[in-house]
Amino acid sequence: MDKQITQDLADIVGENYVTDKVYERKLYDHDIAPLPSEISIIFNILPDIVIKPRTVEETSEIVKYANLHGIPIIPRGASSWGYGGTIPTKGGIVLELKELKQIKNLDLENMTVTVGAGIRWKTLLDYLEENGLTFNVYPSSALSATVGGWIATGGLGIGSLKYGHLREHIKEMKVVMPTGEIITLSKEKTGNSKMFDSIIGSEGTLGLITEVTLNIHKKPEKIQPLLIAFNDIETLVDLIKKVVKMPVKPFFIEIQDRDYLAIKRSINLTAPDVSFLALFVYEGPAEQIEINSEYLKRLAQEMKGVLLPDELAEEEWDERFYYMRIRRAGPTLLAGEITNPLTKLQYVIDETKKIKDKHNLRMGIKCFMVSEDTVLFMPMYLADERKRWKFLSLLPIVNEITSVGLKAGGAPYGFGIWNSFFLKDVFGDSKVNEMKAFKKKIDPKNIMNPGKMYKVETKFGIPLWGFTFRVFTTFLGVLKYF
Secondary structure (H helix, E strand, C coil): CCHHHHHHHHHHHCHHHEECCHHHHHHHCCCCCCCCHHHHHCCECCCCEEECCCCHHHHHHHHHHHHHHCCCEEEECCCCCCCCCCCCCECCEEEECCCCCCEEEEECCCCEEEEECCCEHHHHHHHHHHCCEECCCECCCCCCCEHHHHHHHCCCCECHHHHCCHHHHEEEEEEECCCCCEEEECCCCCCCHHHHHHHCCCCCCCCEEEEEEEECEECCCEEEEEEEEECCHHHHHHHHHHHCCCCCCCCEEEEEEHHHHHHHHHCCCCCCCCCEEEEEEEEECHHHHHHHHHHHHHHHHHCCCEECCHHHHHHHHHCCCCHHHHHHHCCEEEECCEEEEHHHHHHHHHHHHHHHHHCCCCEEEEEEEEECCEEEEEEEEEECCCCHHHHHHHCCHHHHHHHHHHHCCCEECCCCCCCHHHHHHHHHHHHHHHHHHHHHHHCCCCCECCCCCCCCECCCCCECCHHHHHHHHHHHHHHHHC
8 A cells, every 4th residue: 555645643642653565554454263374365455554543533534545546444443253344355554442441421320331432342341340339241251352342343241131232231332334434323312213223233333333322330239140950852942931030130141052162171270060051140239139039049959950069150250251271272262152042052063062062073062141032042162273174174064053043944143154054044135235235325335344245245346245155155165175
């Protein structure tokens, strides 16, 4: 890219917050998932420039400049997601938003907190807890995920079972549009509720979330984790169906299968040798927690579940942010993420285990409830990216897992590049066409995170359709023989 562009951007943010040096740009050609170098044949994954704005106004000026010159903008938070959402497809400017990390206002009268979108969830949670406060919903990747990043890519996590989707707890968002205009969005403001809903889960393709005001509440009087072992998933699902229909739902329910527990033990983590392990967490007034806990214990006993010691339950709850520790057994960890109906959990587990056996994988399953009838299903399998051809052959297995979820009436948890080919399976032709038209209306130059979700294109401008994708992944699968 022209050196003048780098200098122009440096004039906006300062010399120390922009770079076009190759060794620094290389840090931004991948996300949390390992990426084979062969992908550069298809996409221009190396950004031309990396820039780190520190204010909303700087962010706006950068986007105005990119829009004027038709330069792609790729927004990036902590990049703790593995589906290519922060990977360039056509070079351009990676706009890292982690410097927007200020806690701007704690409003105790209205019980809200206003933060820069680049702050990490765990940092925010720790700050709130120091002030006797907390938040209703947060990601299991809270240690690394940024507030803006999770709004743009997820919104279902720890606490969703009891309190719903993240969107219900966002009071207001400040967003930089593809033109560089700064707008403020909320569900309550007449005229922008559609844009508010569209930005959530848009994966940086419609605008940049730069500042967020979140609803908060006082820390619960008590948090009570309970750990129960079961011999079969069918009984556990029946128990969950009963428990979530109670007037007071658990804050969190998590499930781990025997294979996932075995991987944990292999790296010296505490994990009982049982078929299925379920963590139930209640939070609220101590008296209420006591009533709900005793009900769960009685119900579990009636259904032949085994209640494990409190100290093990506390340890599992404390480990809720560290589910990827099993990567140490890898050295590489690949994973699927699909939201599925709870009623189909037995089916998706059985079908996923067939995939595991077919490919002779070391795979474990972890999942948690995100609503009364929906589970976020996360099978994870170990690989070794140093064994080049074998590793490449394992990448398409994620697509097999996603296909199982779709057959069960589920959907991939986000799209990025790799799941974009499933967009029509999830939303249907009519809705996808509506989404594309909306994208074109607000981003006519297609500068905002291009080549994702709506249409995946190569660096040569050639669209990649579902058929092409299937041929490509079939080819990768053959590489295991080399």
